[in-house]
Amino acid sequence: MTKKHTIILQPSGRRGQVEENTSVRTAARELGVEIESICAENATCGKCIVLIEEGRFEKYNIESKREHLSPVTTEEANYFKRRPKLLKDKGWEAGQVRLSCQAKIRGDVLINVPEESRGNKQIVRKTARERQIEIKPAIRKYLVSMSPPTLERPIADWERLAKGLETSMALVRGAEEKLPRWHELKIDYQCLRTLSKTLREAKWQVTVSVWNDREVIQVQPGYVEDSYGAAVDIGSTTVALYLCNLRTGELLAAESEMNPQIVYGEDVMSRIQYTIEHPDGLEKLHKAIIATLNKLLKQAVKTANAQMSKSANEQMSKSANEQIANEQIANGQIANGQEDRLKVEDVLEMVVVGNSTMHHLVLNLPPKDLGLAPFVPAIHASVDVKARELGIHINPAGNVHVLPTIASFVGADTSAMILAEEPHKQDENWLLIDVGTNAELVLGNRRRLVCTSTPTGPALEGAHVEYGMRAAPGAIERVQIDEKTLEPRYKIVGEEEWNTGKAKGICGSAIIDAVAELFRAEIVDSRGKFKKGLSTKRVREGESGWEYVIAWAEETSIGRDIPITQQDVRQIQLAKAALFTAARTLLKRMNLESPDKIILAGGFGSYIDKEKAMLIGLIPDCPLENVYAVGNAAGDGARIALLNIEKRNEIDSVTRKVERFELPTDPEFQNQFMLATSFPHMSEPFPHIAHLIPHRKADPMAKNFMK
């Protein structure tokens, strides 16, 4: 019988008995501790460094000694010889540091696995709560060394590679993972076309990129460490692309551009209309967005290259490992002439999210039925399609993964938001709201999720408002009104102080502010009407009706007074009524009075003042500290799906179960909607902002809520 020894792994504290001569890496894996390795245990990559701690450990009743590991191998010694600074930089002792793939257990040992060697790396995401995303990308890279073919063994190039790859995968991933046998592996057809040439130029030592543990999509000469991917969020207005390192999860570049489809129609309905009215409309809209994705991709790669060469000058190069490994390879067997700079073809996967219309247009699917009753998408399920089929210029063998849609107006962006925020993992009831021209709402918990959408109009984004503008320099972004003097204070984008700078217009957040303040200061009543006869010149009858002047002409850069008009207030009332009614409908379906948490996604959520949004009844009542603005949750969801393939299955299965409700089919909708146009809402108590609501008593319909 084979002898057994005790191994203790720190910092996890895992311990167990393993057979003599088991490698430390294998032993660790048996005990559930993953240690990195990329070189298939060739003592080349150094990802699997561990430290042996010497001494008598009474707690564990063992004596750990360096001699309890097999002697340092020549390959191992060479690895450290090539990195003279490594030990000093890290403060490690020479005899203490071992490559865990080489060191074999010959006695009891206590092993410390340093942070950088630990497998299953994670990145931290801060949202409503902090959470960690495990890096489990669809793309993994393996170094494969093959013996060249001979007359005696003239096995074909692909089978030679597949056999080597089977071995490398098993070594890197561990035998207990369910991995395909060599003849179950596939190679992308376009990748196969260059395989023979690459293998010979690389002298039979290559790095193979495998998609989804089954398909080879790239073969590169020599040893290459990192893989890259892009997450894309296609909004009707803005397109954002995030370039990520798929091994580390690091964000290398974030680029954005206007959506070029805007010239064919400002909102989704007008773009759908364009494809119906023009025979080549779909083709045009599709090509426009693809061209933008390719442009963003190029920009991102450029940014990442600039970043990398900068940091290479400052610190030890990120690719030092690769260079050294390749030097070794060169000395031994092969020359690796590859430039290390990132190219667009090195981007091996793209994950795309967007609303259902953007989803259809990027996939070149006719969006007609998204816009016509009964409002049906072509597909709910996530789509995997080769980049070359779409003309996207990542590696042609690379996959484009488009997240699932939930309904005609609840698209892949909402799926991504769910993935980022995880309401489906909560015991509490969360309400997720993504506000744009259209608002998508998701409510629920781990047992049940319901969703709906509602048009909110452009007012909440500052459009179609008399002096509305985007949140650019010169835009008023905050407004306060003194209850007694009825005089305003305002803050302009780009100015540090209040009431300084020249105003140019009003952006979305300031419109919410202004309407809330007009209501609080009793300049407009709970039905949104301007009161007449107030002792201020700011309230006046303007060209298009009653209005309140926020900035006088001399305070502006446009030489005209900037007012909030009755029409503007009406727009906000309609928008907030739609949003509130949608939220109410979902709450009713879940038999809830109010949500436990409200998550506001999108730029809008980040800009607005939560308290004021609640005061005008834009969102349901909820303790203010439980209202969170999480920024671009759709973009975050896209990145999560890019970095962790298991999350794709998760969101596929969650979205299959989400219940969709169409508001117009709800019998109470019209009635509710009318009531919801009042401030804050004709039939709702709003206890959490009650102290701000003026004269509830003055409004007979609100008498139930009076103190």
Place this chain on the structure above:
Amino acid sequence: MTKKHTIILQPSGRRGQVEENTSVRTAARELGVEIESICAENATCGKCIVLIEEGRFEKYNIESKREHLSPVTTEEANYFKRRPKLLKDKGWEAGQVRLSCQAKIRGDVLINVPEESRGNKQIVRKTARERQIEIKPAIRKYLVSMSPPTLERPIADWERLAKGLETSMALVRGAEEKLPRWHELKIDYQCLRTLSKTLREAKWQVTVSVWNDREVIQVQPGYVEDSYGAAVDIGSTTVALYLCNLRTGELLAAESEMNPQIVYGEDVMSRIQYTIEHPDGLEKLHKAIIATLNKLLKQAVKTANAQMSKSANEQMSKSANEQIANEQIANGQIANGQEDRLKVEDVLEMVVVGNSTMHHLVLNLPPKDLGLAPFVPAIHASVDVKARELGIHINPAGNVHVLPTIASFVGADTSAMILAEEPHKQDENWLLIDVGTNAELVLGNRRRLVCTSTPTGPALEGAHVEYGMRAAPGAIERVQIDEKTLEPRYKIVGEEEWNTGKAKGICGSAIIDAVAELFRAEIVDSRGKFKKGLSTKRVREGESGWEYVIAWAEETSIGRDIPITQQDVRQIQLAKAALFTAARTLLKRMNLESPDKIILAGGFGSYIDKEKAMLIGLIPDCPLENVYAVGNAAGDGARIALLNIEKRNEIDSVTRKVERFELPTDPEFQNQFMLATSFPHMSEPFPHIAHLIPHRKADPMAKNFMK
């Protein structure tokens, strides 16, 4: 507890107990008898017709009565009403005929399943032995009827289809088959692009073509019965395409063309060379073969359409079922305006075979390393690639399946030959030989297969022979020589009688004949040298050495004598020595003296005289009745793989185990080769043709074989 009844199925004789109200079709399946159905048990397709036999069957101890089945349903009655001639044509009684999907068992019954209703159809192939090929195509069609989307159930088009398809698949195939759930089904991306339009135009009643039980590749309005596929055999000289009905296995058209690559090089080596020497060489050769495949496809579809409209005039239209079903659909729910004529897009799959060079060129893989030591293909495994990736004009979502290669000179054509002849299922040892410019040989049985290849030169095909030509009109195809007078008789292609017609040249079979007869008549000796001083004018010293005149100038259409020259005899000696040595080497590896059977594949095998081939030592000794010529086995193998998807897995796994031998690496090769140039072979006994071998005694090296 539910009542049970006895059901007996004829002609199989299967019997069993089934629960009351089980449909006859389901009951039959439970007892292992497949009954066809395409309409998902909607009483539409009529594929599942059965006959109930009335009477007391003592043998089974049952009384079978029509009343023991549930009454005829309205749908069922309608089906028969629409086919007034059906019963009369078939000689069936009205009450006796039932649709087995509708008729439910309520008492003991004896059911007759007519030939046309039986599932798992088979086609018969005659080769070395007769065998049946079960029709199990990769493509299956299912009728799917959906309820249109509503505001209350606005589920996406694909999911609506997938759910309906899940139901249809289960009904048609039976619950016990392992079929995917609806959310595991996939749809080809290009097919998805037109899905929404098709579903609406078809009013939610479509026929769905599913590839490999998992991917939807075509959606057609209404009810469509048949699927089509093409099998292709790409030879260096000739390309053949077989268009098949994938449901019935029927061959609809067979078309062939010269391989257009011939202008870039006559043999595979010169084409490989062309791709090495010209940067655009591969692209040119690839595009040339693709263009030819598209041309053949178009021709085949045209031929099939002409055939079909012809037979439609003669008998009841093949598509009557479809027409009637569609009428019914039209009356009920939908209009189906589809033309029934076959289009190239209706061809949904293509299976391709060819030697390794043709394999690489059709797949656009650089063939360089096929021609350079150590002679390695890019891939052995079979390749599945979308037709659109190759520019092949079957349905763009259709699959092109290329059979596996075994070695650089043992290609997908040999794999197809193995699939057609099945040496891997024999207890005996079979030797398969496919002779062309190159010969591939496979030897073995169910436990072990070995293979090799050898260049044989063009002589065996009649090329590079002084007066050689293809087997076209005017070619001498048979030669006999009188032992006493040394005068020849010959037969010309296209002539019924011997010694009539005008000769133009000699084709491959006649060259074998002539050489064998020259040897038998002792005009050349066992070393292949012309004897001098014979009493005939036909042996003479010509311009290029000694020769034997087969036809005098006045017997020809070219006005010149047609001789067999010493050079011609030498060519045949070299070719047959190569072939024989290859066969010998394989036999030695298997420790065999001789094969139990010899299978000659390819046109060559069909033309030659087996006895004469053995007399000159072209093939090893073997009882002549065990030598079979099977024609185009590669083409047959391609059709088998097209019609039965399980055969693809079978040949993939067989070829992974075939052992390859390269002749030049065999130490005895040169020695054996030299000995094998003699007639029939310097060191072989050849008992089965010993009576034809002249003067063994005259040859001292052959003394062991003398009687």
